[in-house]
Amino acid sequence: MEGEDEVKNAFTQALNVYNNGNEDAKKLAEYWFFETVVRIHREGEGASYTGLKPAGLDPGPMIPKVDKALEDGDISEVTKYLQDAVAEEITEHFKHVMHSKDYDVDDVPSARKHINAYLHLTLYSHHLYHFIKNPVLHEKQDEH
Structure with a gap:
């Protein structure tokens, strides 16, 4: 599957930072990983990455x-x-x-x-x- 290797590598890197860092590093690792996954997902749809959206946004009808x-x-x-x-x-x-x-x-x-x-x-x-x-x-x- 396209992007799968990149997601796996991002997960490994983020997990390493998360496990070895302070609270700020953990937050950054989580954020970076989610950004990477969403970016790859958007690329797979042929759409541009526009950043993470806050939880609770109205998804529309x-x-x-x-x-x-x-x-x-x-x-x-x-x-x-x-x-x-x-x-x-x-x-x-x-x-x-x-x-x-x-x-x-x-x-x-x-x-x-x-x-x-x-x-x-x-x-x-x-x-x-x-x-x-x-x-x-x-x-x-x-x-x-």
């Missing part, structure tokens, strides 16, 4: 919905929720473009507002599509 779907054996609530969320966001971006499209060509701030709205809609849609179809994520999934 998707994790409980996926867990419930797995318990129930029915993914339809998850797909419906995601479809609705995507439709809502794209519709909002679309409304901004449509609202700003009839600008006076001599009004530079209005033209900028329209181009900005257009770019938000286009790039949001583009990035969302590429995230969904990301071959790196699919390759990682196929390994499991």
Whole structure:
């Protein structure tokens, strides 16, 4: 498994520091080890490492919905929720473009507002599509 050797080496190093250090060294060893594991995990997902997050952060609605779907054996609530969320966001971006499209060509701030709205809609849609179809994520999934 990719990253496994690095995690094992990090664990060995952190354990050595933890067992031979004072309280500050122990805290540092724990923190460094967890950072290493999360960084490797994020790399495996094709995502950048953005640091450790504090415990208790709201994970949002998707994790409980996926867990419930797995318990129930029915993914339809998850797909419906995601479809609705995507439709809502794209519709909002679309409304901004449509609202700003009839600008006076001599009004530079209005033209900028329209181009900005257009770019938000286009790039949001583009990035969302590429995230969904990301071959790196699919390759990682196929390994499991």
